[in-house]
Amino acid sequence: MENHYKELSYDVLVVGGGIAGGEAALNLANIGYKVIIVEKELSIGGKMILLSKVFPTLDCAACITTPKISEIDRHSNISIFTSSEITKIEKKAEYEFVAIIHQKPRYVHIEDCTGCQLCEEACPVNVEDQYQYGLVGRKAAYIPFSIASPRVAAIDIENCTLCGACERACPTSCIDFTQTDEYFRLKVNSVIVATGFKLFDPLKIPRYGFDRFKNVITSMQMERQLAPTRPYNTILRPGDGKMPDNIAYVLCTGSRDKSVGNPICSQVCCMYSIKQAQLLMGALPMADITIYYLHIRAFGKGFNEFYGQAQEMGVEFVKGKVAKIKSADNGNLFLRYEDFEDGIVKEAEHDMVVLSVGILPNMGIDDVFDGEDLNLDEFNFIQQSDPLASPAKTSIEGVFVAGTASGPMDIPDSILSSGAASAEATSYLRRIKS
Amino acid sequence: MNVEKGKTVKFLKEKMTVDKEVINNLKSFNKSKKAIINSLKEGSKTVPQLAKDLNISTQDCMYQLMSLLKYGFVKTGEIDDMDEYFYYELTEKIR
C-alpha cells in the first residue's frame, strides 16, 4: 500500500465541507493559505444546502448557500476532495501533521461531466433518494441534487446492475467503471474539524410510530417538502398523497430525553419548527398547525419576535408532552399527550405529524487521530479546551473545531464559530515564521 | 490496463457480481412502472384510486408514482372536489 499513496501538501486541512467547514476554508484561502477540504459526501454544502428557508429572516437557504459554495469551488487556494474520508491524522511535530485520505471511486471523471443528466435518464434502476430523505426514488447513475457542488453525475455502485446504459448514453464518455479507491498522503500545518452533526433517528422512539406510519415524518423530510427542489408537486402525505390540513409538530424528539441517551437541548428545533409552521401556513393557507412543546427556546436575535409572529399567524402552541402516536385506517394520527396547563392526558387527531428531531454528534473523527488524543466532551461532541477564551481550540494544539462538530448550533453561530476557527488557525500558522 | 473509453462496464462486470436484491428491485420497479402507466392510460387517477386499481398499498403507490413524476412519465392534474387528492396523468413522453 505504502507506495500507492499520492503525495499532497497544503497549509490547512478542513475535515467536512458543510457551511462551517466551507466558511473556515474561505476565510483562510482569502488571506493566501492553501486549503484542502475533505468531504465524505458527493457534494459539499452539508445540511444547509438541503434546507428550504432559514429562520428568523426566511431567506431562501439555497440563495445564500449557492453563491458561497460556488466561491469555495472556484477559489484558486482551495482544493475539494468529495467522496473522501480521512483515515488517519498524525501530529509529527508542531505545525507538522500527516493525514491519509481515502477517496472512493465516483465512476465518473468530474472534469469531463457536463451534468447533462442523460445517464440518469438511461439508467433503469430506482432506489431511495438519500438527499430527499427517502421520500422519492433516484437512479443508480445520478446527479446528487440540482444545486450540488460539483454538479456532476456519480454511479451508486451498490445499486448498479452493470447494464452499461449510462455509459452508452454519456456524450462525453466521462463514465469510467475502471476507477478504483485512491489513497493520498497529505502534509499540512494545521487542521480544522468541521464534521457537523447527525440527526436523531426517530426509530429509537417506537411509540411515535415513525416508519410504521408513513404520515409521521421527520423535520428534515418536511424541510425537503418545503424546498424549491421538493420531492412532490406540493406538500403531501407520503402515506397516500393527501394534501394535509391539520399538521402537528412534536418538539424535542430525541433531545432533552435521558431515556434515548441525549439529555441536552438541540438548540435549533424550536426555531426551525416555528419557521416550518410559518412556511406551511403560506403553502397551505387552509391548514391548522399545532406545535406540542415543553419549552420554547427562542434565545437568539429576532427569535422571540419570530415566535410571536407565528402565534399571530395562528399557529397553535400546546404545552405538553406527547406520549404516543396511533394511526387510524384513513392514515390520520391520534396523539396522546399530557397537557401541562390542564394537568390531564388528552388525545388529538391530526392528518400529518412532523417529529422535530434533535442534533447528535457525528462520531468517529476522534478515532483517526494517532499519537495525541482529540478529546470529546461528555455528550461526544468535540471538546473545546478553552470554551470561554478560545472557543475553537481543541485538546490538540494546531487542531481547531468549527460549527456543530462542537455542539448544536444554528447557521449564524456556525459561521461565527468558523470565523473563530480560521482566526485561531491563522494565529497558529503565523507562529511558524516567528 | 487498456479499456476502451465508453465501454468500461465490461471491465467491472468481470470483477464483480450484481447482488440479487439489486436485480429484484429492478424487476419490481419495472413491474410497477408498467402497471401504473397502463392504469393511467384509462384516465387520470388519485393515489388511493391508483393503489386500489393495482392492489398495492397507498404508500408504495405514492413512492413509485412520485418517482415516475420525477422522471417525467407522469404529471400533476387537478385536485379533487374535496381539495384533498391530486389527479395524476401521463405526460407526452408516454402518449
Ligand SMILES: Cc1cc2nc3c(=O)[nH]c(=O)nc-3n(C[C@H](O)[C@H](O)[C@H](O)COP(=O)(O)OP(=O)(O)OC[C@H]3O[C@@H](n4cnc5c(N)ncnc54)[C@H](O)[C@@H]3O)c2cc1C
Ligand atoms: C430540519 C433542520 C432545519 C434547520 N433549519 C435551520 C434554519 O432555518 N436556520 C439555521 O440557522 N439553522 C438551521 N438548522 C441548523 C443547521 O442545519 C446547522 O446549523 C448547520 O447545518 C451546521 O453546519 P455544519 O457545517 O456545522 O454541519 P453539517 O451541515 O452537518 O456539515 C458537516 C459536513 O461534514 C461532512 N462530514 C462529516 N463527517 C465527516 C468525515 N468524517 N469526513 C469528511 N466529511 C465529513 C458531512 O458530510 C457534512 O457535509 C436546521 C437544522 C435542521 C436539522
Ligand code: SF4
Ligand atoms: S450501469 Fe448501473 S448506473 Fe449505469 S445505467 Fe446501468 S444500472 Fe444505471
